[in-house]
Amino acid sequence: xxxxxxxxxxxxxxxxxxxxxxxxxxxxxxxxxxxxxxxxxxxxxxxxxxxxxxxxxxxxxxxxxxxxxxxxxxxxxxxxxxxxxxxxxxxxxxxxxxxxxxxxxxxxxxxxxxxxxxxxxxxxxxxxxxxxxxxxxxxxxxxxxxxxxxxxxxxxxxxxxxxxxxxxxxxxxxxxxxxxxxxxxxxxxxxxxxxxxxxxxxxxxxxxxxxxxxxxxxxxxxxxxxxxxxxxxxxxxxxxxxxxxxxxxx
Amino acid sequence: xxxxxxxxxxxxxxxxxxxxxxxxxxxxxxxxxxxxxxxxxxxxxxxxxxxxxxxxxxxxxxxxxxxxxxxxxxxxxxxxxxxxxxxxxxxxxxxxxxxxxxxxxxxxxxxxxxxxxxxxxxxxxxxxxxxxxxxxxxxxxxxxxxxxxxxxxxxxxxxxxxxxxxxxxxxxxxxxxxxxxxxxxxxxxxxxxxxxxxxxxxxxxxxxxxxxxxxxxxxxxxxxxxxxxxxxxxxxxxxxxxxxxxxxxxxxxxxxxxxxxxxxxxxxxxxxxxxxxxxxxxxxxxxxxxxxxxxxxxxxxxxxxxxxxxxxxxxxxxxxxxxxxxxxxxxxxxxxxxxxxxxxxxxxxxxxxxxxxxxxxxxxxxxxxxxxxxxxxxxxxxxxxxxxxxxxxxxxxx
Numbered sequence: 001x002x003x004x005x006x007x008x009x010x011x012x013x014x015x016x017x018x019x020x021x022x023x024x025x026x027x028x029x030x031x032x033x034x035x036x037x038x039x040x041x042x043x044x045x046x047x048x049x050x051x052x053x054x055x056x057x058x059x060x061x062x063x064x065x066x067x068x069x070x071x072x073x074x075x076x077x078x079x080x081x082x083x084x085x086x087x088x089x090x091x092x093x094x095x096x097x098x099x100x101x102x103x104x105x106x107x108x109x110x111x112x113x114x115x116x117x118x119x120x121x122x123x124x125x126x127x128x129x130x131x132x133x134x135x136x137x138x139x140x141x142x143x144x145x146x147x148x149x150x151x152x153x154x155x156x157x158x159x160x161x162x163x164x165x166x167x168x169x170x171x172x173x174x175x176x177x178x179x180x181x182x183x184x185x186x187x188x189x190x191x192x193x194x195x196x197x198x199x200x201x202x203x204x205x206x207x208x209x210x211x212x213x214x215x216x217x218x219x220x221x222x223x224x225x226x227x228x229x230x231x232x233x234x235x236x237x238x239x240x241x242x243x244x245x246x247x248x249x250x
Numbered sequence: 251x252x253x254x255x256x257x258x259x260x261x262x263x264x265x266x267x268x269x270x271x272x273x274x275x276x277x278x279x280x281x282x283x284x285x286x287x288x289x290x291x292x293x294x295x296x297x298x299x300x301x302x303x304x305x306x307x308x309x310x311x312x313x314x315x316x317x318x319x320x321x322x323x324x325x326x327x328x329x330x331x332x333x334x335x336x337x338x339x340x341x342x343x344x345x346x347x348x349x350x351x352x353x354x355x356x357x358x359x360x361x362x363x364x365x366x367x368x369x370x371x372x373x374x375x376x377x378x379x380x381x382x383x384x385x386x387x388x389x390x391x392x393x394x395x396x397x398x399x400x401x402x403x404x405x406x407x408x409x410x411x412x413x414x415x416x417x418x419x420x421x422x423x424x425x426x427x428x429x430x431x432x433x434x435x436x437x438x439x440x441x442x443x444x445x446x447x448x449x450x451x452x453x454x455x456x457x458x459x460x461x462x463x464x465x466x467x468x469x470x471x472x473x474x475x476x477x478x479x480x481x482x483x484x485x486x487x488x489x490x491x492x493x494x495x496x497x498x499x500x501x502x503x504x505x506x507x508x509x510x511x512x513x514x515x516x517x518x519x520x521x522x523x524x525x526x527x528x529x530x531x532x533x534x535x536x537x538x539x540x541x542x543x544x545x546x547x548x549x550x551x552x553x554x555x556x557x558x559x560x561x562x563x564x565x566x567x568x569x570x571x572x573x574x575x576x577x578x579x580x581x582x583x584x585x586x587x588x589x590x591x592x593x594x595x596x597x598x599x600x601x602x603x604x605x606x607x608x609x610x611x612x613x614x615x616x617x618x619x620x621x622x623x624x625x626x627x628x629x630x631x632x633x634x635x636x637x638x639x640x641x642x643x644x645x646x647x648x
Contacts, residue, residue, distance in 0.1 A: 063561070065561070065640065066640070085566060086565055086566065086567075089560065089563060089564065089565040089566065090563070090565065092561070092563050093562065093563015093564070093565075094563065098561045098562075100558075100561070104554070104558045104561075105558075106555060106558060106559075108259055108263070117559070117562050118562035118563045121559070121562055121563040121564045121565070121568060122563055165562070
């Protein structure tokens, strides 16, 4: 599966001084207080932090679901804050994919139809989207589930269909919000394994939002947020050593 | 993605709710289509009856004379349908028309409305009306005798009038009292279709001479002229006007064709039906509001679905079309069910009251296009709300 990639020196995601506030006056909530973040193509990054730390807000902005109050966000060298709603929807459909917390499959569509959905919104010809959908299902080892409905699958299977749906259109960026949040440990492990294999095989850039350390261990780099600011940003190996030494001290 | 399939799936999934929502439209369309179809049936009935009565007839009635000689008419006494307008039409006018030798005029007959009541001797009068006329009139109106003759010196009774007076006993040769005069029954008419202003079944026809004697008048209240065919009505009108103008330079008469009379009746019926259908249309609007209400509920129920679809690249327009399709489909289903019901009821009612009422293609097209319009108008707001939903908000709702 070929992935459009950014081979230049410029990072895929470039976020500068990103601020997001909700409400006005005394009731103003500062969800993000000036985020600077660069993510290169082919990276797999975990965004961590307690609830209310702003990680979901950041993810919504990265996914073009939300606009920053201030600051810049460019994706693949393109300024995302200047796009209209329609352009955002179109860009999202073609280049950004999502795996949500909980199983966000449409219950009344088969697995295959679910996987085809983003490509049909991108107005891709039927034969081509069928081909890409089947490829994605095969990549995740669930081609045999193509005619099943979400109600006829286990949680882990459904989430893998959701991942297949996310990667089928060959996105630039895959955003995952607590992808194992609604799964038991075993299914969760399978899903994480799927992410890693996917990353290894296709080199798609993955950003995972999570508060679960076992999830973040699968990433290459962990960015920690607290109170709307980045408090830590380091590769997983360092982090492992750090937590190891912390463990040793206590 | 098949928008239509998604919409149908959602409607079918909530069958009960969809049915109740569509019920408003069903009732609205049913009412409008039934009323217009029955109205159309009545119009058809009237025109069919009219064909039986004769589309070739022209009626000459007295009228206010033209302004320059308005004082002349006042010397004449007269009766007729417009009893306040004195008639100046005479038997010699009728003869002039009959002897005109114009091929477009077949026959002419004078009519005199006799204001007297008819009854059996020493009994209270019955509800039949009395007219004086000549035997030509029966030819013109295509009336046939079931007993006796139509050219006798006595009275000719309409079918119902004879039954009212004599029951099932033969009427021929019996005496009836008209005003204060005894008249012998010399003929009884076969039952015939009535038309606007023409009720042969409940009328007693006297020879003009007798009628003149009874009323003391010398003028007729109207002249009925038969054109040689329905197609020759307008040349016949021209000829009749020409002949009568020669004899009545003051133009104190009016010429109405049966066609005009019929179109007046038909346009009146149409106005009444349209008015009723308009009132029934209010039900459609109420039905539309019902659709809007349910679609708003549907949108908030499907926040999650909308969010997922948007996250997968659905544009505002895709979502708008999806929800609009659903409301239009709901309205159209309602419209079709309403139309089918209306067809059944129209057929049954039409049969029961004996008018040829059926669904017309027109009314079906109108009903369906109205349903589509209702679906669009009342679906726009909910669909727009769904389309503007931010996916982040939508997905946060768990």
